[in-house]
Amino acid sequence: MAPKKRETRKRKTEDPGEDGDTEKEPRSGEVRRRNIRGCSKYIGAHVGIQGGIWKAVDSCVAMGGTSFALFLGSQRSWKRPALDSSAADKFREQCSLHTFDPAHILPHGSYLMNCGSPKEECKLTDDVFEKSQALLVDELSRCSRLGLTLYNFHPGSSLGTITTEECTEKIATAINHAHQQTPAVVTVLENMSGQGSTVGGKFSELKAIIDKVRDQSRMGVCLDTCHAFAAGYDLTAEGGVKAMLDEFDQQVGLKYLKAIHLNDSKGKVGCNLDRHEDIGKGHIGIPAFRDIVNEPRLDNIPLILETPGRPGFEYAEQIELLYSLFDKKK
Ligand SMILES: [Zn+2]
Ligand SMILES: [Zn+2]
Numbered sequence: 427m428a429p430k431k432r433e434t435r436k437r438k439t440e441d442p443g444e445d446g447d448t449e450k451e452p453r454s455g456e457v458r459r460r461n462i463r464g465c466s467k468y469i470g471a472h473v474g475i476q477g478g479i480w481k482a483v484d485s486c487v488a489m490g491g492t493s494f495a496l497f498l499g500s501q502r503s504w505k506r507p508a509l510d511s512s513a514a515d516k517f518r519e520q521c522s523l524h525t526f527d528p529a530h531i532l533p534h535g536s537y538l539m540n541c542g543s544p545k546e547e548c549k550l551t552d553d554v555f556e557k558s559q560a561l562l563v564d565e566l567s568r569c570s571r572l573g574l575t576l577y578n579f580h581p582g583s584s585l586g587t588i589t590t591e592e593c594t595e596k597i598a599t600a601i602n603h604a605h606q607q608t609p610a611v612v613t614v615l616e617n618m619s620g621q622g623s624t625v626g627g628k629f630s631e632l633k634a635i636i637d638k639v640r641d642q643s644r645m646g647v648c649l650d651t652c653h654a655f656a657a658g659y660d661l662t663a664e665g666g667v668k669a670m671l672d673e674f675d676q677q678v679g680l681k682y683l684k685a686i687h688l689n690d691s692k693g694k695v696g697c698n699l700d701r702h703e704d705i706g707k708g709h710i711g712i713p714a715f716r717d718i719v720n721e722p723r724l725d726n727i728p729l730i731l732e733t734p735g736r737p738g739f740e741y742a743e744q745i746e747l748l749y750s751l752f753d754k755k756k
């Protein structure tokens with residue numbers, strides 16, 4: 427279903443106040459969310475957790491999003507304080523109050539983790555692989571306690587000292603270990619831009635990891651548009667989005683596609699740089715995002731912005747822009 431056009435004053439007076447509407451702010455996030463109810467696309471953004479993890483839900487609602495991503499704790503520390511049970515309860519309550527399906531919430535793993543880290547990198551007591559494996563278990567446990575079913579992370583990096591094949595083995599080892607230790611959260615690998623020695627720029631590398639995981643029902647993939655473009659998928663070409671999804675289906679399988687990161691790219695196609703740009707302001711451009719928003723294979727999965735979101739073109743505006751790209755005739 428296509429989203430409706432702008433709210434009229436008439437509609438507003440028929441339905442006053444309920445969503446905190448004011449004269450100054452004629453279309454709150456809640457109103458915009460209501461307008462797109464029943465739409466098959468779930469567009470949102472990565473939101474902060476400052477002040478309490480449950481605040482992520484309110485932030486998403488305020489920006490008119492219908493899906494969101496969040497970190498599960500500080501990006502600076504390997505060891506985090508235990509998740510407070512009242513905070514977890516509040517998070518679940520907020521999700522249910524605003525009718526978020528867990529399948530539309532995509533926690534993002536810590537940037538500290540490198541599940542492909544070679545042993546050679548360890549400095550006696552500082553083994554990044556061991557610490558990454560432990561953090562993966564911790565983060566999956568947090569997901570379960572928050573009622574979440576997906577968990578997205580960057581596969582890892584060989585740091586140039588082991589082969590890609592060896593690196594994918596280590597990543598799969600960490601995932602198998604974490605699956606054993608935790609209940610049924612789906613681990614979602616993110617495609618990478620092909621920068622440096624990161625693994626996951628090629629779909630075949632994601633497949634190589636999945637193939638080595640025992641419980642493949644707990645595996646998924648999140649495709650980042652900026653990373654795909656930087657890795658060489660020309661989304662600006664006629665049919666470029668379809669071609670990428672066709673190739674993904676052939677090499678990995680669409681059943682694994684659990685989410686999209688919607689980012690424009692500062693760099694050109696094939697640049698291998700992981701540099702996100704606001705929607706329509708980079709080298710990917712609006713026509714490709716129109717194709718994405720109208721692609722039926724991307725129905726009912728979270729489509730998450732991770733763009734700079736500059737003042738005047740923040741997430742709320744970018745979400746509204748993306749919803750406006752729907753083909754109204756459909
Ligand atoms: Zn990411
Ligand atoms: Zn990125």
